[in-house]
Amino acid sequence: MDDTTDADYEHLLRGADLRVTRPRLAVLRAVRRQPHADTGSVLTAVRAEEPTVSHQAVYDVLGALTDAGLVRRIQPAGSVARYELRVGDNHHHVVCRSCGAVADVDCAVGHTPCLTASDSHGFVVDEAEVTYWGTCSDCTTRPSSPS
Amino acid sequence: MDDTTDADYEHLLRGADLRVTRPRLAVLRAVRRQPHADTGSVLTAVRAEEPTVSHQAVYDVLGALTDAGLVRRIQPAGSVARYELRVGDNHHHVVCRSCGAVADVDCAVGHTPCLTASDSHGFVVDEAEVTYWGTCSDCTTRPSSPS
DNA sequence: CCAAAAAACTTGACTCGTTCAAGAAAAGGG
DNA sequence: CCCTTTTCTTGAACGAGTCAAGTTTTTTGG
Numbered sequence: 633m634d635d636t637t638d639a640d641y642e643h644l645l646r647g648a649d650l651r652v653t654r655p656r657l658a659v660l661r662a663v664r665r666q667p668h669a670d671t672g673s674v675l676t677a678v679r680a681e682e683p684t685v686s687h688q689a690v691y692d693v694l695g696a697l698t699d700a701g702l703v704r705r706i707q708p709a710g711s712v713a714r715y716e717l718r719v720g721d722n723h724h725h726v727v728c729r730s731c732g733a734v735a736d737v738d739c740a741v742g743h744t745p746c747l748t749a750s751d752s753h754g755f756v757v758d759e760a761e762v763t764y765w766g767t768c769s770d771c772t773t774r775p776s777s778p779s
Numbered sequence: 780m781d782d783t784t785d786a787d788y789e790h791l792l793r794g795a796d797l798r799v800t801r802p803r804l805a806v807l808r809a810v811r812r813q814p815h816a817d818t819g820s821v822l823t824a825v826r827a828e829e830p831t832v833s834h835q836a837v838y839d840v841l842g843a844l845t846d847a848g849l850v851r852r853i854q855p856a857g858s859v860a861r862y863e864l865r866v867g868d869n870h871h872h873v874v875c876r877s878c879g880a881v882a883d884v885d886c887a888v889g890h891t892p893c894l895t896a897s898d899s900h901g902f903v904v905d906e907a908e909v910t911y912w913g914t915c916s917d918c919t920t921r922p923s924s925p926s
Numbered sequence: 927c928c929a930a931a932a933a934a935c936t937t938g939a940c941t942c943g944t945t946c947a948a949g950a951a952a953a954g955g956g
Numbered sequence: 957c958c959c960t961t962t963t964c965t966t967g968a969a970c971g972a973g974t975c976a977a978g979t980t981t982t983t984t985g986g
Contacts, residue, residue: 651953651962663932686965691944693820693963707855712943735900753882754916755873763908769901798933798982818972833936838973840934859972 636664648700659693660717663703668725668734670743675714702765708734708763724761728768737764783811795847805829806840807864810850814863815881821862850883855881855910871908875915884911 640738641660642652650656662677663669666756669677675690694715697703707713708727714734724737788807789799797803802825809824810816816824826916836924841862844850848867854860859880871884 652965653953655964684965688945688966689964696963699850705856707856709852709860713856726899726904729879733908735902737899752884752911752913754912754919755875755913756919757783757873757911757913761910761912763910764902764904765808765906765908766899766902772901772903776823800982802935802936831936835937835974836935842932 644702645745650696650700655685655689656693656697658685659690659697660702663715664717667718667736668706668714670712670714672712696722706734708732724764726764726768727767729765730767730771730772733768733770735768737762785871791849795849797843797847802832802839803844803876805832806844808850810862811864814865814883815861817854817859817861819859820892853881871911871916873911873913875918876912877890877914877918880915880917882915884909 638657638661638711641657644660645652645656649704650773658678658681659674661681662674666673671687671690671694674694675685675687678685678690679750694703698705698715701713703717704719705713705715706725708725711727711732716736718736726737727733785804785808788804788880791807792799792803805825805828808828809821813820813824817842818834818837821841822832822834825832841852841860844862845852845862850862850864851866852860852862853872855872858874858879863883865883873882873884874880891923
């Protein structure tokens with residue numbers, strides 16, 4: 633399905649004027665394997681392959697990749713920062729109020745749905761982010777039982 | 780424009796089965812005066828009227844009022860929690876990427892716009908939150924000049 | 927109006943995601 | 957292969973928010 637290789641990630645990094653390093657490749661692999669992973673999970677996953685990578689390196693890498701537009705950072709209210717590789721396709725997220733699980737949702741309307749705000753108070757708007765809130769199927773089935 | 784009195788707030792609180800206390804009234808007044816204020820600002824504003832109120836009380840009160848649906852908590856990525864009195868009218872927010880300023884935006888489509896996600900992966904969705912990202916007029920005029 | 931029960935508040939310590947700073951190591955151009 | 961720049965390691969620090977124990981206030985019922 634997604635057989636992206638390290639060579640592909642190299643091209644991505646170079647195209648963004650970023651040096652190719654082992655920590656960065658490991659972070660990209662980790663985020664691909666676990667979409668919506670938080671920094672801690674990425675750190676754990678990275679260290680499974682590269683045991684010497686520091687937590688600060690992961691913060692730096694995720695920041696650099698986010699600035700370069702190679703990964704997307706989301707942060708639903710009440711959650712820590714989470715990262716994903718799907719970028720530039722205007723998709724949104726459903727978040728479970730009870731367990732915090734996140735899933736992707738393709739935009740209902742198709743393209744830049746509610747993008748044009750009626751009155752944006754002088755703001756120059758460049759993105760509309762939609763977050764759906766609800767309860768995931770696990771939490772619906774098994775009410776009030778923390779993971 | 781908004782001449783809500785303490786008596787009105789009393790009714791609101793009692794209607795939500797919450798006791799009427801000086802800290803709660805002070806918090807409601809503070810949030811009315813400064814929509815989108817963060818907890819720290821609310822604390823400062825409250826202490827101008829009630830100097831002995833603890834920071835924990837403000838956290839408790841804002842939590843209780845949020846649970847009761849009397850105030851709404853928003854938390855754009857990269858920001859601390861902010862609170863507002865406008866509740867239950869399905870409005871959204873524009874957030875300035877550079878200075879973090881927040882303004883209200885009435886829903887472009889009118890009512891529950893993108894609410895129906897195309898495929899919600901088994902989630903039971905009860906709310907669609909829209910956040911517009913951009914640059915406020917101040918930051919457009921005066922580029923890269925921190926407040 | 928007073929007392930008892932429940933809810934709310936004060937105080938102070940603490941957690942944890944994230945950032946800051948200084949120096950060491952690695953990447954890439956010449 | 958060396959030099960410059962970027963990136964990474966190490967370790968301390970910051971700050972929003974939470975936890976816990978004990979006191980005060982609100983409310984209800986006598």
